[in-house]
Amino acid sequence: KQEVTQIPAALSVPEGENLVxxxxxxxxxxxxxxxxxxxxxKGLTSLLLIQSSQREQTSGRLNASLDKSSGRSTLxxxxxxPGDSATYLCAVKRLTGGGNKLTFGTGTQLKVEL
Amino acid sequence: NAGVMQNPRHLVRRRGQEARLRCSPMKGHSHVYWYRxxxxxxxxxxxxxxxxxxxxxxxxxxxxxxxxxxxEGPSILRIQQVVRGDSAxxxxxxxxxxxxxxxxxxxxxxxxxxxxxx
Numbered sequence: 001k002q003e004v005t006q007i008p009a010a011l012s013v014p015e016g017e018n019l020v021x022x023x024x025x026x027x028x029x030x031x032x033x034x035x036x037x038x039x040x041x042k043g044l045t046s047l048l049l050i051q052s053s054q055r056e057q058t059s060g061r062l063n064a065s066l067d068k069s070s071g072r073s074t075l076x077x078x079x080x081x082p083g084d085s086a087t088y089l090c091a092v093k094r095l096t097g098g099g100n101k102l103t104f105g106t107g108t109q110l111k112v113e114l
Numbered sequence: 115n116a117g118v119m120q121n122p123r124h125l126v127r128r129r130g131q132e133a134r135l136r137c138s139p140m141k142g143h144s145h146v147y148w149y150r151x152x153x154x155x156x157x158x159x160x161x162x163x164x165x166x167x168x169x170x171x172x173x174x175x176x177x178x179x180x181x182x183x184x185x186e187g188p189s190i191l192r193i194q195q196v197v198r199g200d201s202a203x204x205x206x207x208x209x210x211x212x213x214x215x216x217x218x219x220x221x222x223x224x225x226x227x228x229x230x231x232x
Binding site for chain 2: 034036041042043044045046049089091100101102103104105106107
């Protein structure tokens with residue numbers, strides 16, 4: 001059974017700092033991994049999707065890496081801003097036998113302070 | 115292209131009533147997924163549907179919960195005889211099919227329906 005863990009559970013940083021969020025998964029037989037952002041009381045916004053054959057994806061100030069063999073992904077946020085404050089979720093899709101469902105981590109709650 | 119739409123956004127029910135949650139996928143998407151986010155917990159998969167078919171319902175509670183995705187109209191998640199433990203945010207996601215009918219594409223999420231059971 002796939003289990004996804006995110007560390008830290010909560011993080012508070014001053015504006016402008018670079019930061020790294022971590023995601024680990026127990027079953028390396030994944031098809032892809034997605035990073036999402038969730039604002040309080042809102043839905044999920046997809047940030048980056050990494051296919052299992054890829055090592056990283058970049059979008060603006062965000063960079064996500066994937067090390068499938070070790071079961072780890074990181075989300076790097078450069079020059080953080082107060083508007084980045086949200087909960088960040090990672091989710092993996094199993095390669096076979098698990099349908100198309102996403103297994104989510106419990107999230108990292110990020111607060112960027114002025 | 116409008117995103118995934120869910121309604122209502124907020125739903126209040128008393129114990130024993132029925133709750134019906136609706137989800138309209140993005141245009142061109144024929145795959146729908148329902149997830150539930152209980153208070154202080156992560157999102158959990160409930161069910162995966164294609165038009166007129168339930169593909170994977172491994173995350174659905176065995177009783178009181180059902181889902182459908184008819185040929186015409188939105189997908190419906192139905193909860194009968196709601197209890198307080200059903201209070202949660204219910205999210206719908208959709209994805210387009212790839213060739214052969216399978217879908218390994220990115221899932222796009224709706225804003226969710228927040229169900230409160232009194």
